[in-house]
Amino acid sequence: MIIEPFQRDWRHFLMLLLSAPLAIFASLFAPFVAPRFRWGSLLFCTLPLAPLMVHVDGMVSMLRMHRLAEIAEMIPADLRDEVEVWHGAMTCGPMRPLYVCLLRKPK
Numbered sequence: 001m002i003i004e005p006f007q008r009d010w011r012h013f014l015m016l017l018l019s020a021p022l023a024i025f026a027s028l029f030a031p032f033v034a035p036r037f038r039w040g041s042l043l044f045c046t047l048p049l050a051p052l053m054v055h056v057d058g059m060v061s062m063l064r065m066h067r068l069a070e071i072a073e074m075i076p077a078d079l080r081d082e083v084e085v086w087h088g089a090m091t092c093g094p095m096r097p098l099y100v101c102l103l104r105k106p107k
Contacts, residue, residue, distance in 0.1 A: 002071060002100040006062045015094065016058055023051035071100045 006012045027050065066074075068087050075083065086101040 001102075002066075004065050004071075004098045005095065006065050007096070007098065008063060008065050008067065012062060012095065013059070016055075016062055020051070020055045023055060027051045068098060068100065071098075075102070 006016070071087070072085065075085070082105055083102045084105050086103065087099065089096040089098050
């Protein structure tokens with residue numbers, strides 16, 4: 001089973017883009033919640049390097065998501081007659097994750 005939580009469209013890209021300020025805002029308050037002070041936590045919390053790195057990684061990963069047609073093309077030609085492909089989209093709040101399930105046909 002393959003599940004793609006995001007899709008390559010403007011709505012999912014905008015959701016990911018708007019979540020960056022929230023992650024940076026949360027990281028600014030992390031040193032005050034930590035039980036003890038360390039310079040390393042100051043570097044990665046007050047200067048929001050870690051949230052920015054995770055956010056950029058998420059944006060690049062979202063651009064690598066596959067569409068249903070692209071996933072169907074990945075199935076080898078000699079295997080297409082032997083498997084049954086179920087696919088669709090689930091409803092999960094504002095997101096619509098895609099799923100693809102391959103089942104071997106009985107002989």
